[in-house]
Amino acid sequence: MPYVHMKLTPEGLTKEKKETLMRKVTELLRDELDKNPETTIITIEEVPTDNWGIGGESVTRRRQL
Amino acid sequence: MPYVHMKLTPEGLTKEKKETLMRKVTELLRDELDKNPETTIITIEEVPTDNWGIGGESVTRRRQL
Amino acid sequence: MPYVHMKLTPEGLTKEKKETLMRKVTELLRDELDKNPETTIITIEEVPTDNWGIGGESVTRRRQL
Amino acid sequence: MPYVHMKLTPEGLTKEKKETLMRKVTELLRDELDKNPETTIITIEEVPTDNWGIGGESVTRRRQL
Amino acid sequence: MPYVHMKLTPEGLTKEKKETLMRKVTELLRDELDKNPETTIITIEEVPTDNWGIGGESVTRRRQL
Amino acid sequence: MPYVHMKLTPEGLTKEKKETLMRKVTELLRDELDKNPETTIITIEEVPTDNWGIGGESVTRRRQL
Numbered sequence: 001m002p003y004v005h006m007k008l009t010p011e012g013l014t015k016e017k018k019e020t021l022m023r024k025v026t027e028l029l030r031d032e033l034d035k036n037p038e039t040t041i042i043t044i045e046e047v048p049t050d051n052w053g054i055g056g057e058s059v060t061r062r063r064q065l
Numbered sequence: 066m067p068y069v070h071m072k073l074t075p076e077g078l079t080k081e082k083k084e085t086l087m088r089k090v091t092e093l094l095r096d097e098l099d100k101n102p103e104t105t106i107i108t109i110e111e112v113p114t115d116n117w118g119i120g121g122e123s124v125t126r127r128r129q130l
Numbered sequence: 131m132p133y134v135h136m137k138l139t140p141e142g143l144t145k146e147k148k149e150t151l152m153r154k155v156t157e158l159l160r161d162e163l164d165k166n167p168e169t170t171i172i173t174i175e176e177v178p179t180d181n182w183g184i185g186g187e188s189v190t191r192r193r194q195l
Numbered sequence: 196m197p198y199v200h201m202k203l204t205p206e207g208l209t210k211e212k213k214e215t216l217m218r219k220v221t222e223l224l225r226d227e228l229d230k231n232p233e234t235t236i237i238t239i240e241e242v243p244t245d246n247w248g249i250g251g252e253s254v255t256r257r258r259q260l
Numbered sequence: 261m262p263y264v265h266m267k268l269t270p271e272g273l274t275k276e277k278k279e280t281l282m283r284k285v286t287e288l289l290r291d292e293l294d295k296n297p298e299t300t301i302i303t304i305e306e307v308p309t310d311n312w313g314i315g316g317e318s319v320t321r322r323r324q325l
Numbered sequence: 326m327p328y329v330h331m332k333l334t335p336e337g338l339t340k341e342k343k344e345t346l347m348r349k350v351t352e353l354l355r356d357e358l359d360k361n362p363e364t365t366i367i368t369i370e371e372v373p374t375d376n377w378g379i380g381g382e383s384v385t386r387r388r389q390l
Contacts, residue, residue: 087248183282
């Protein structure tokens with residue numbers, strides 16, 4: 001019954017990459033904790049770099065430096 | 066003071082359906098737990114089927130099978 | 131596939147009340163949006179009144195007024 | 196290592212306002228709790244008024260009254 | 261109507277510090293975005309250092325180095 | 326800069342298992358998306374089976390059947 005939420009910036013996050021993340025995190029929880037894949041839920045939220053802050057400024061600004 | 070967050074895939078989630086969900090969840094918390102509707106907050110997040118995984122694959126792919 | 135997260139203060143939140151909330155929210159999503167109960171996940175988080183703020187102060191303090 | 200998530204409706208939420216929020220929340224955590232800004236993460240989620248409920252109805256409808 | 265969720269490790273997080281965080285974040289949102297304090301909700305979640313990872317290991321282990 | 330939140334029921338979730346999950350999810354994000362482990366944050370929330378619902382009832386009750 002695990003629930004996993006992943007927040008990621010959108011660049012490079014193709015449909016295929018998302019499938020890979022979902023499959024591998026589900027397998028990890030099955031292998032390490034014997035969790036049933038059929039009740040393992042994973043949601044991916046794509047957070048724009050303007051809306052993600054670290055060190056007191058956005059990732060957008062940080063990358064311009 | 067309850068706070069409820071609902072993650073749903075967007076299909077069929079009209080403005081009217083959202084109003085209904087917000088009203089009924091708020092009424093449920095008032096009726097069952099005597100919570101004040103004026104401080105009951107509900108947010109709805111629409112998660113694309115590409116970003117929702119179950120059983121190790123996206124809902125998009127699952128629906129194609 | 132809906133996922134619902136409810137934050138509530140712990141007072142009066144018995145095991146039975148939690149079962150009722152889980153059943154009724156699941157039924158609401160089935161009735162309004164035709165969501166499959168078997169993939170409807172609900173988690174309840176009990177937030178102490180010291181850790182819940184509204185109007186710039188904790189619910190603990192607010193209730194003392 | 197704090198992590199702060201802010202849900203806000205999008206009106207008036209310019210790039211500059213977001214930078215200001217990120218900077219000031221990070222400074223607050225540094226000043227009050229001695230948290231290292233370099234590991235302070237802040238994400239901002241913009242929630243449409245149709246998807247935000249209070250008092251059993253959406254903010255969209257509430258503002259029309 | 262803002263909703264702010266803060267995840268913090270519990271050390272040094274006294275009742276007074278929590279009141280200060282709630283008051284100052286609420287004031288910040290009022291001053292910067294003209295948000296009504298009476299509908300500004302803040303929840304604080306205390307995450308044990310065993311359950312917080314950065315750089316691929318827990319904060320517990322990281323602090324032992 | 327990824328942020329991953331995992332909700333799990335507490336049984337079998339030892340300190341060692343948590344370290345393994347944190348390490349492997351961080352490595353997965355580095356390997357698949359080239360994310361920097363030093364800014365990859367993972368939090369684990371342990372949700373009691375009374376507070377986790379699926380199919381309209383708690384996991385506690387479901388396991389008794």
